Amino acid sequence: MFIPALLDALHGLVPSARNLFDWTDAEGRLLDYYVEGPIDTEVGRRYFEHFHNGREAACMPAFAMLRDAPAGVRSADDLDREDFFASELYNEIWRPQGFHTRIEGVVRSRTGKLLGSLVLYRGPGEPRFTSHEERTLSALLPWIAKALEPNSASRDEVRSALHVPGPEPTETLLLDLKGRLWLASPGASRLIMLAEGGISPEALTRPVGDRIDRLFGRMISQARERADGPSGTSRPWPSLSIFSAYGRFDAESMLLWAPSGESGSRPPLLQITLRRLEPREVAVQRVLRSLPVTPGQAAVCAALYAGESQGDIARTMGVATSTVVDHVRKLYRALDVSGLPELRDLLDRRLTGATR
Structure with missing residues (x-):
């Protein structure tokens, strides 16, 4: 990430x-x-x-x-x-x-x-x-x-981090039940490559069908079973999460059927939506860069949002508590909030709005 x-x-x-x-x-x-x-x-x-x-x-x-x-x-x-x-x-x-x-x-x-x-x-x-x-x-x-340089962050730590939707739009794939791609939104190929592990000369030359089968093969099989099974089932549609160096990728599926009453029987198609999510800390930093605050105020803001006290922030930054208090006062004034609850609400709303 x-x-x-x-x-x-x-x-x-x-x-x-x-x-x-x-x-x-x-x-x-x-x-x-x-x-x-x-x-x-x-x-x-x-x-x-x-x-x-x-x-x-x-x-x-x-x-x-x-x-x-x-x-x-x-x-x-x-x-x-x-x-x-x-x-x-x-x-x-x-x-x-x-x-x-x-x-x-x-x-x-x-x-x-x-x-x-x-x-x-x-x-x-x-x-x-x-x-x-x-x-x-x-x-x-x-x-x-x-x-x-390599760090000590384990795969389990990456997986357990709280993720929020990234700035890219959700992408959509439309497949038949053999896994063949019919239609895709413009950015779908890019997200598929990132979910699979990255963009490389090999990835660009690999047939898109191979990438789809590798990532979504089980989902496609489940969709086939669903299409052949009894109608009216209340089971949730298959979904999965994929982790790579570029974040978490959530895929959701749904069968699309021809309208009832149409002449002729057309087989259903499988719609898969794919969205990239990123660690919340990364998204918070992106939001802070869009706000009218200084770097020092942004650092204090991120720490407050993470739940740190002003005393803890001062010790981490190696400054006097009065310096942090001054940053907080100017931060609230710059963002027109009255306190920490309003600051959290502002950042939460920006985190949601940044993905739209």
């Missing part, structure tokens, strides 16, 4: 249209990637078939060159050239996705091991990245590297 939350938070520090992170091995080979916004699988497949460590080298360093790149920022100036804008890579891969210019952070551990690449994109007509914005990103890279 760290990378999706990081890419979202970066918009408040360095404005961009969309952000991307590539996980690599130490030799610069791409393992997985996460990109904000819609995914055009055809463009993705075209990139990996023709450009990745291939034709892209005609206009920019090949991806594999990351293995020799030092930690730091690759400037937007490197690609802001007429020959790049005239290249096949730009016109066949970048432009269809709304990309025009970028800055890239090469992320390495304290020992120099390559961890990945962080890319911030802006679209046509948007301002160029400035040297100040490049320095801002550069200052963040050591902290990003530290956060990417």
